[in-house]
Amino acid sequence: MIRLVNVNMEFRGKQILKDINLTIEQGEIMVIIGPSGSGKSTLLRLIIGLLKPTAGEIWVNNREITGLTEDELGRIRLEMGMVFQYSALFDSMSVGENVAFGLRQHTDMSEAEILRTIRRKLRMVGLRGQENAMPSELSGGMKKRVSLARAIAINPHIVLYDEPTAGLDPIMANTIDRMIVSTRRMIDATSVVVTHNMSSAFRIADRIAMIHNGSIIEAGTPDSFKQSENPIVAKFIRGATVLPERKGRARV
Numbered sequence: 001m002i003r004l005v006n007v008n009m010e011f012r013g014k015q016i017l018k019d020i021n022l023t024i025e026q027g028e029i030m031v032i033i034g035p036s037g038s039g040k041s042t043l044l045r046l047i048i049g050l051l052k053p054t055a056g057e058i059w060v061n062n063r064e065i066t067g068l069t070e071d072e073l074g075r076i077r078l079e080m081g082m083v084f085q086y087s088a089l090f091d092s093m094s095v096g097e098n099v100a101f102g103l104r105q106h107t108d109m110s111e112a113e114i115l116r117t118i119r120r121k122l123r124m125v126g127l128r129g130q131e132n133a134m135p136s137e138l139s140g141g142m143k144k145r146v147s148l149a150r151a152i153a154i155n156p157h158i159v160l161y162d163e164p165t166a167g168l169d170p171i172m173a174n175t176i177d178r179m180i181v182s183t184r185r186m187i188d189a190t191s192v193v194v195t196h197n198m199s200s201a202f203r204i205a206d207r208i209a210m211i212h213n214g215s216i217i218e219a220g221t222p223d224s225f226k227q228s229e230n231p232i233v234a235k236f237i238r239g240a241t242v243l244p245e246r247k248g249r250a251r252v
């Protein structure tokens, strides 16, 4: 479970997030939407402890993380996997080495166990037998899937996704969406997904929260969002649904 209590974040005196209160239950998929620059990625980086809030509390699996040391945060991060916006694979490492990275760094698994885990996770994301491929040989969608396999290698309790479908064609976006949902089912992970893609949000979310000017202006089920009477929410949903994908082809 993740709980943010009165979280505020400022960068150089400029307030980016204001009094954020949000609880994400164990096993829930929470989708965060909002205009560019509204603070969505900042929220993810606060949850994973890469940033400390200016004020407020952040609880991750019953521990308040804002006062923790780097070592303590390192241990908490073992319970979390993150799929970064542009996959962020290590280009000089094979697919298998990318997936194994966290296992080799943070566990004392035997090499045989690591190889079994790599095989299993690659199978889960539909990349059976791609252990030896290099990232440069993969399409944007395949890289995203390797990034997902790496994020879930340690069976994290929490998976954070920053724009997982950005730059992908609708078919690949749909595949990634299905993987987010099946990952939740298979490892019962609490998932937080930042996206601009409203069809994706409606497809995968248990609940959606919309950030606007640094505040959560609406949080609820996809159905409640579709019926929202808040004009900013209605306009955003309509605009984001009707407009074509703005980001074009994969930049990964």
Ligand SMILES: Nc1ncnc2c1ncn2[C@@H]1O[C@H](COP(=O)(O)OP(=O)(O)OP(=O)(O)O)[C@@H](O)[C@H]1O
Pocket: 011, 012, 016, 034, 035, 036, 037, 038, 039, 040, 041, 042, 043
């Ligand atoms: N490390 C930082 N230092 C200073 N300002 C920052 C930093 N990180 C983010 N910001 C600012 O905070 C604001 C929110 O950024 P953030 O990346 O969280 O937005 P976002 O909603 O994820 O945007 P997008 O949808 O375009 O990815 C932006 O104005 C950004 O310039």
